[in-house]
Amino acid sequence: MVVRLLTGKNIAGALQYNEQKVLSGQAQRLYIGNYPDPETTNWSWLAKREMLEFLASKNPRVEKPTVHISLAFHPDEQLSDKQLRQITGQFLASAGYGKQPYILYQHQDTAHPHVHIVTVCVDRNGRKISDTFIRNRLNAIRKDIEIQFGLVQAEGQQPAQNIPIITGIGEPFGGRISQEQTKAALDATIQHVLNEYNCTSFADLSRLLDRFHIQVRTLIRNVQGRESTGVVFRLTDGDKAVSPAIKASKLIGKPTFNRLKAIFEQGQIKKEQLRPAFLNRLQRELTAFSSLTESDFYATLRAVGVQVIDDGQTYLYLDTHTKTLWNEVELGKPYSKVALQKEFSTHTERLSIQISPEEGQSLGRQVARQYAIYREQTGSNFESQVIEAFPFTQLVRQLRAEGVATDRAITAVRQFEQYKQGQLTLMRAREGAEFRRSATNYVELASQLTLSPSGRLAFLRAVDITLLEGVVTHRHNPQLKLPLIASQQENLMTSSYGHRVVFGKNFPVGEKRLYEWLAVGERLTGGHFDSVNMNRLQKMLPSDLWSQVGKQYNEYQAGLLTQQMSGNKEWATVEQFYRQGILIQPDGSTFRVGHYKTDPATHVDLSEETVNQLRLLGYGEHQFRTYQAGLETPLGRQMIQLANALAVGNQGRVDGARRLIYFANQKSIPFFADDMTLLLDLTRRSQENVNQKSLSNDLKDQPIRALTDRPDNNGIRFQSMAGLTETTIGENDRHLRGIRRN
Structure with a gap:
């Protein structure tokens, strides 16, 4: 058995190398180890990467958290999947990685059976797994495993039997890649970026793809006297191209210039909506310090899902929660590299303000009042979402407008946020129980409507419920879910009716309230009848419910x-x-x-x-x-x-x-x-x-x-x-x- 161990900074690069092998049919995922949800991780690129990145973020002092191991076996050894999993598990446990999340890939691109393992060297407590005398230790572990599993011993084998594997985490491709391999890799990665990330310009897309070792270029050509802009993509080793250029029109996703422009326009709209919340998060985290070093600046933001990228001249901020890349110009001068470099200190010290109990109670009441006003203005039905995207900046601004000093306003709002965060678990549980109750009633009501199956689904969407693969979720809070049993799905999707009823995006408040009452079987009250569309109700309600509504109306x-x-x-x-x-x-x-x-x-x-x-x-x-x-x-x-x-x-x-x-x-x-x-x-x-x-x-x-x-x-x-x-x-x-x- 031959062991190769490589460490590096780029977790995504190590994963991408193996995932592209899977896409091209040259490898398979053999096992997902120590992940909380292996089934989701198996098909989700995001789940694979974010778990490892989360652990790496717990210790920003570890510059190269990625661990990429390959175990190569003699060509005469025909090992089963179970044996490969057992050998890998034993190897990781002996090397100190037994409790680490990892992904095991079996490669089939050479005559030598071999597997690749991707994990990180930071554990759940933020401690770095020791690599002292790692070469000697791995060699000893290898010899023990060869004896334990009866493998061909590596000593005496010819160098030609070594397998060609990755040469560095920052260089995920070795040698020139064929056009077919390039298309497969580009299609998978570009579609992932466009689906998962909020791209607003070619500059954004280029920066994001660069992290996946993909180069994008626009080419202006003259076609029959008309100017035309094309887009081409290449794979890189982080520096130079290692594949032929592929036109966007040749890829399955067709990321052509015009299509990308349309995606960017939608992304810009979404970005404008996200900007206040992102600025709020930055200010909330950074105002907690009276002084901050540059390294702690990186670590503080990384801990809340913001990766700061220094491109040499400016800072870029990648929000891993919303998958949005921000440049410093979009966020304002306080977040520019020039301004922050002037503010960085030689030591880090948290802001500490002493507030008397009487003043604390008074400030607490002010914050609570402004918080209630904010909730009313935003119209959010779920307080858990307000707490998750806590309006720190807005509340500080309102307190300052009322004459509260900045440091005291920051401290008071932070204490109120901590208080609300303490209620979050109970609040989510309460909202989840309420959603499951109301969603069950809505699905039962929809199953009675004299509409086609598509009409019933349209009705559910109009009351903010969506159905996907047997699970209903709330349109404005996807975390709320209710799996449907087979009989519920059958009743909902079985209908002999073909009535056509037009629903808008939302029902008027009165009509929506009416459906809530019908769903739970309560008596209706008249105050909400003003906005009810009786013609629509007659077409969709069964006769008994129509009579009930008609009588009360x-x-x-x-x-x-x-x-x-x-x-x-x-x-x-x-x-x-x-x-x-x-x-x-x-x-x-x-x-x-x-x-x-x-x-x-x-x-x-x-x-x-x-x-x-x-x-x-x-x-x-x-x-x-x-x-x-x-x-x-x-x-x-x-x-x-x-x-x-x-x-x-x-x-x-x-x-x-x-x-x-x-x-x-x-x-x-x-x-x-x-x-x-x-x-x-x-x-x-x-x-x-x-x-x-x-x-x-x-x-x-x-x-x-x-x-x-x-x-x-x-x-x-x-x-x-x-x-x-x-x-x-x-x-x-x-x-x-x-x-x-x-």
């Missing part, structure tokens, strides 16, 4: 009508309910109220006082029939959509309703700049085409009282072309928000 509308009619004998109130799809139906000695899409059996009787007020207004069977027919017209449905959008004050929905109205009616409806004027015009037009003669014949024995000709003092009156109805808009309609007036 109509009860809410009956109470609302009674409240608004109390002491207010205006026709505008009746018209206001008509515009929202609410019908008032005479029924013998009383009136019943309900949404026109709901079952009449769910309509609700009005109070005697409200009935008398409606009779005084002259409301009767004829007007009910006119309204009923008007709501069934296309214009009537468009009127309801616009009225509901105005009621919830959502200008985006208002604009969408306006576009639909003008598209559907082309030039038959004049353009109104004012939303309410358009709504009133739709109210009039929805009733104009109703067959009044037919209605009159049906009701010829019932007198029809002329509608009042007196508008409200502050109202606007529209006389119908048929001369039968008059629409007024007064104070009762002014609760509608989002109205633009000329």
